[in-house]
Every structure is written in structure tokens, then in C-alpha cells.
Amino acid sequence: MAIIGSLLAIALPMLARTMGAAKGFRCQVAQRTVAFDFAVFANDDLGPDRGNDTSLNGRFTIETFQNSQYGLSEFWRWGSGTTHTLPDNADNDPMRCAEVKSPIKVTRSLSCTDGGVTPAASISFGFNLRLHRRPVVSDGVPRLEPVQLSGAVLESGSTPLFWDVDGRVASTRGLNPVFSAPSLADTDTLGANTYWFPAMRHNGAANVAFIDGHVAASRAPLEEPGWNWKPMRLR
Numbered sequence: 001m002a003i004i005g006s007l008l009a010i011a012l013p014m015l016a017r018t019m020g021a022a023k024g025f026r027c028q029v030a031q032r033t034v035a036f037d038f039a040v041f042a043n044d045d046l047g048p049d050r051g052n053d054t055s056l057n058g059r060f061t062i063e064t065f066q067n068s069q070y071g072l073s074e075f076w077r078w079g080s081g082t083t084h085t086l087p088d089n090a091d092n093d094p095m096r097c098a099e100v101k102s103p104i105k106v107t108r109s110l111s112c113t114d115g116g117v118t119p120a121a122s123i124s125f126g127f128n129l130r131l132h133r134r135p136v137v138s139d140g141v142p143r144l145e146p147v148q149l150s151g152a153v154l155e156s157g158s159t160p161l162f163w164d165v166d167g168r169v170a171s172t173r174g175l176n177p178v179f180s181a182p183s184l185a186d187t188d189t190l191g192a193n194t195y196w197f198p199a200m201r202h203n204g205a206a207n208v209a210f211i212d213g214h215v216a217a218s219r220a221p222l223e224e225p226g227w228n229w230k231p232m233r234l235r
Contacts, residue, residue, distance in 0.1 A: 026098035027164065027202065028217070031209040034069060034095060034125070035161055039213055041065050044151040051075055059148040062131040063112055066178060069095050070106050072116040082108045097124035097164055099201050112178040119167075120177055124199070126165030129181035130231055135189035142189040157212030159231040163221065164206040166199040173197075182222055184229055 041048045042065075044058055051067070051074040053060040071077040071084075071094070078084035084106050087093035096104075102122040110116035117123060131153070133144035163180070170177035173194060180197060183190040198206040198221060205217040211231075218224050 027207050028215045030096065030098070031125070031162070031207055031215045032213065035209040035211075035213045035215065037069065038065055038161060038211070039154060041068065042149065042151055042154050049075075056148060059150050061146075061148060062127055063178075066095075066112045066127060067116070070112065070117055072106055072108070073111050076108045078106065078108070084108075095125050097199075097201065097207070100124040100167075113176055115176070117178065120171040120175070121168045123167040123170075123177045124164060125162050126170075126177045126180035126197075127162040128160055128229075128231070129179040129190070129195055130229075131161070132179050135186040137188070142186075144189060153231060154211060156228065156231045157210060158226055158228045159211050160208050160221070160227060160229065161211045163208040164199040164201060166197045166201075169197040182229060 040046050041050065041060070049068070050056075050060045051064055053064045067073045068075040078088075086096075086104050086106065100122060102119075104122045105118050107116050107118075130147075131149065132147055134147050136143060136145045165177045165180050167177040170180070175195065175197075177197065180195050181190060182196040183193045200206050200219065202217055205219045206221055207215055207217050208221055208227075209215045216224075221227065222229070
């Protein structure tokens with residue numbers, strides 16, 4: 001019995017790490033799919049369906065891309081109802097990490113930032129807030145300015161596009177976790193990491209998807225060399 005107990009003490013942590021790695025891989029596959037869809041959406045030559053953003057003369061917002069991924073607003077694909085619960089009977093569950101099991105509800109007439117995806121605690125992917133709002137200081141007053149993107153954003157390949165977020169932490173702060181960002185030097189406008197709530201749910205690491213389509217795991221995302229947390233091409 002002592003030998004069996006010793007073997008189990010060795011094997012069980014290894015098994016847990018292996019299962020965690022498998023779930024982390026599934027999350028990375030999901031993130032790569034979303035990142036690929038973003039590359040298509042942002043490419044001006046591919047003629048993507050940008051919904052209502054077609055009126056922006058070639059520009060678009062990152063929230064419109066999010067809405068298209070969840071099937072919200074003008075991209076509604078969940079039948080005639082006004083709400084839909086995911087995962088559903090067809091196992092549809094977009095924009096989700098394999099380790100987050102609690103269901104989400106999507107609402108037809110609302111965008112992501114207006115509460116189109118609830119509850120906040122069940123949201124697992126958060127997009128780079130700086131692709132949605134640019135921290136600026138005007139007349140000495142800090143504020144977040146809306147951002148319109150163009151295909152030029154694809155030139156910022158080393159910029160994180162989205163990553164694993166902890167929706168429960170965001171919820172306790174009264175925030176919608178569909179957008180997130182570290183404060184960096186913008187402590188006055190982004191609130192000293194108020195919007196920073198990465199989820200280290202993959203053996204102590206978070207998965208991060210980049211604008212160029214690759215996905216990486218990190219235990220210290222802000223310390224990784226070459227990761228550009230401020231997108232450079234937001235023309």
C-alpha cells in the first residue's frame with residue numbers, strides 16, 4: 001500500500017499537468033481560429049463582411065469584429081430568438097477557453113460592450129483595450145478616445161490581440177471583460193491595472209493570441225521580450 005501510495009503521489013500531479021496541457025492546447029487552437037478570422041476581417045483586399053462598419057470608408061472597430069465572432073447585432077446567427085445560450089445543443093461555443101465551462105448568454109440587439117455577452121464571470125477571452133480605446137490626455141484631462149482600425153493594424157504583428165482573462169475578477173471590479181489591457185505608462189487613463197485581469201489557468205500561464213496569428217503561453221505576459229503591448233499602426 002505504501003508503494004502504491006508513493007506511485008500515486010508521483011503520477012497524479014503528472015496526470016494533472018498533462019490534462020492541463022491538453023486543455024491549454026485546445027484553448028490555443030480556439031485562439032488561433034479567432035486570430036485567423038481577425039486577419040481576414042482586417043484585410044482590406046479580402047472584401048470581408050464588416051457589418052455596419054462598411055460606412056467607415058475602409059475602417060472598422062475591434063468591437064464589430066467581436067460582435068461577428070459572437071454572432072451579435074447585425075451578425076446574429078442564432079435563429080429568431082432575442083437571446084441564445086452557449087454552448088448550445090449543437091455544441092456552438094465561440095470565443096471560449098476549454099477550461100471555462102459556465103454558460104454564456106448572447107443577446108441579439110446588444111453589442112459586446114453594451115452587455116451582449118453575459119455573465120461577465122463566464123467570459124474567457126478579452127481583447128486588447130488599446131485597439132478599442134486610445135489613452136490620451138487633452139487639456140490636462142486623461143480620457144479614452146475611440147479607435148478606428150484599418151488593414152494597417154496587421155503590420156503590428158507582435159501586438160497581443162486578445163488573451164485569457166478572468167471574468168470573475170473583472171466582474172468584482174464592475175467591468176466588462178471583453179476588453180482588457182495593462183496600464184503600462186497610462187496609469188491615469190487606464191487606472192493602474194484596473195483593466196488588467198489575465199487568467200493563468202493553463203498550468204500557471206495565460207494563452208495570448210497576436211495580431212500576426214500566432215499564440216503563445218506565458219506566466220509573465222508583461223515581461224516577455226518582443227511583445228508590443230502598444231499597437232503601432234492604428235491609422
